[in-house]
Amino acid sequence: MEVRLNRSDFLNELAPMQGIVERKTTIPALAHILLTAGEDGLRLAATDLDVSLTSSCEADVVTGGAIAVQAKKLIEIIRAINGADVHLKEEEPQTLTIKAGNSRFKIRGMNPEDFPTLPNVEEGAQAKIPFADFRRMVSKILFAVSAEESRFQLNGALMKLKAGSLEMVATDGHRLALVENKGLEEGPGDDAPEDGVLVPRKALQELQRFEGEGSLAFTRGQHHLSFLLGRRTLICRILEGTFPDYERVISKDNDKKLIFDRRNLADAVRRVALLTGDRARAVRFQFEPSQLVISAANPDLGEAVEQVPCDYSGEEFRLGVNPDYMVDFLSAVDTDKVRLDLKDENTQAVGYPVEGPDERYLCVIMPMRI
16 A cells, blocks of 8 residues: 555544544454545544444555554654655555655554444435534533433434424433424425434534534434535444433423523532532522522532522522533523523423524423432
């Protein structure tokens, strides 16, 4: 294998591979990137067996071939060297020589046949959405995906195709985030059944790190999902399990509606949370006419109290809230005003943006006992 290519283009396609490769693994191949030179340039591939990423670079291919090289060192070398162009050559079996400017490196590789076979996604349900819309949707629900491996069906988000819209939902049992966008460029017809699929957390994280314009096309196979953006294709294994009936979780009879300045509320919650303990992460929301009093008391640290103005004229009541959950929601919202729908101290809070670009966005936060 021997190719010459632009260093900047090569680095741009290598960078997204960092999140895919396994840093701590008993399978050496999973820490490698597969480089394949052919008529269409240089192709790159990385996988952890659950999530795979392929891409390509325009290159002057002198000799075709393939080699798998250690991902971390390859990326460090390409990032560190000077020069506009890079020359890659397999001068010795399973050894890649890298030349750029006055630099010359040799790194040991492995047989490309030992690299895992990447999955193919059969033709299935397809859809297309502007990538900017998709990234925004992911940012609004990713914080609610569960990190507990024992709850595997919650280790991802439910992505549901509807007629003309895409809905994404995530929950960890303590909170729930839902966003719906009607920006689908291609999707199911009006008479097609709603199609839901569980997308793993890691796949969503890597997709959110992508940079690029245009449309994201996704295809559902029997066991895998494929996401295509420009030269990059990310394929992930579909999570198995039954996602909760989330519509039943969203309270429909919260009759107390309060409107806040989003930044003021987020900053106040962060400040009061400074005096909460690591184990007892809870603040008290005392709702009063025209204001919210946020407080925290810790016998080892002290007390904190802050008042936040709000649009409210009802009766006084209290609510225990995890401050991290509230700040995550307020950070995801992209409007100046937010609305909290509440009922009593035993009922969840439901947060909404006041207006906003999405057809529907909400976050459910379960109450805490104080």
